[in-house]
Amino acid sequence: MLIAIVITFLVNILLGIPLFICLILASIVGFYFVDFSLAFRMIPQQFFSGINSFALMAIPLFIFAGNLMNSSGLTSQLIKLANSLVGHLRGGLGYVNVVSSVFFAGVNGSAVADTSALGSLLVPAMKKEGYSTSYAAGLTAASSLIGPIIPPSIFMILYASLTNTSVGDLFLAGVFPGLLLGGAFLIMNYIYARKVGIQSQNEKASLKGILVAFWYSAPALIAPFIIVSSIVFGFVTPTESGALIVAYALILGVLNRSLSFSKLCLALIDTAILTGTIFVIIAASSIVSWLLAYAQLPTELAAYLEPYSQNPMVVLLILSLITFFIGMLMEEVSALMLLTPVFFPVAIASGVDPVHLGVVITINITIALITPPMGACVFVAAAVSKIEITEMFKSIWPFVLVAIVAQLFVICFPSLTLYLPSVFN
């Protein structure tokens, strides 16, 4: 059954069928091998119940809030702030790229949106500063990986809804790994700038300049703190936090007079369409997840990993390796939806902390955004930088390697993820 599901999925995805249709087709084939009469009841039931969750309502709200802040021009203020802080250093625009991604992460949470927004602004400027196009595009795509790791994170909300893990704990746990990844890319940029001999074209900003940039970007910088603190201190649920941040973005846009009715409508349309594409994948993945559980795949995997079950780190490494390769071939949301129910019982039985596992899976899935052949951020970066995708695929590997090293740190030092949740709990 599993082979039939995989072949059906792969053949159709390669032929350009939309992912959610491929998942439905694969599940229909899977039911043929199990009991086809079940399909008429289980397929619609699992599809509906897969998205019938109040926790998932947070996803459109965070997307909408991010769209509103982009429409209001708040996010462009973040780039100005990053520029005033690090733009004057040697290889300054590379640092600006990474630091802006860290700031963006707290507002947007979408790596693809981050790549698109930063790439169109920073890649041309980086080329003028002496960076190669492939490096500038690669750094833009890679640094955007910080987005889904630092809260708010759509992947973490999904993981939490699948495993009943606290979203607040996951959000807190993502902070240090996100900063670690950002730090790793800053070091990489430092080495590159030294090696190539890039000089900064920006003058050092005065203290007044930094304070002015900080003042204008403060509303966007406060957003992640509102989200995390309201959830962690138990004031609101993640979904309600999403609603609050939408209200916050709306009020800011109105007060700044930067949010017109047409911009509001466009933000709503973008949110509706993006939510539609994400939720149908979640719904369709739920059917395949049910089939995999029905076929007792988690039990088989647990039996296979039995010799290593005494060492949680080895189990995490093996699961990360599997996620990495599957993430290369699958879209991220569906990979998360399919792998989490299979991996979770295995990892928990081995003594892995569910919050730590959530962060590790999120980083693995996120790294897949820049790995060939399906890394969405690479495609976006290539498009906005106007370079061939094959050239991008060649130049992206050093960034993938840096991300993997950061991921190994996260796996080997669970306190990186678990420290903040333990402090606040």
Added chain:
Amino acid sequence: MNLTFIRTTLYRLFLLTSVSILALNVLLILYSVFTRYILNHSPIWSDELSRYGIIASVMLAMSCAYVESKHMKVAFIESAVNVSIKRLIRLYQWFIVLAVALFFSYISTQYALSLSKFSSMSLGISKTIPMLSVPIGFGALFFMVLLQGPFPKSKQGAASC
């Protein structure tokens, strides 16, 4: 009245309905936050209504996203082959999406009708009502794909709205 007019009208209708439900849903969640934390009394039906609302919004947006080519897919083979094979692949894609949409619409209608005797916990409505958003969504997808045809000349962009 030509096919393009019908397609554009349907597209606008689905998108407008989806966006309206989404906007109302945001207001509903804000209202429930307000009532819970300011008035200390949250309506018990708001969670359920917002869940059903977002499902309805998503199901209608699904067909609009298809017309906009926004659904996630891989186009490696399509971009690497010659025109005649590309046309064959497009025909296959069109046929498969149509078939799946029709099949899903049929089985989810059957399933929704089978739930008519069950009521939802908070709203107290028949479970058939929220479940019907799935066959309606796939029905909408079916008609949009059918009207678009296997070889669409251009995307039905949001600009047309």
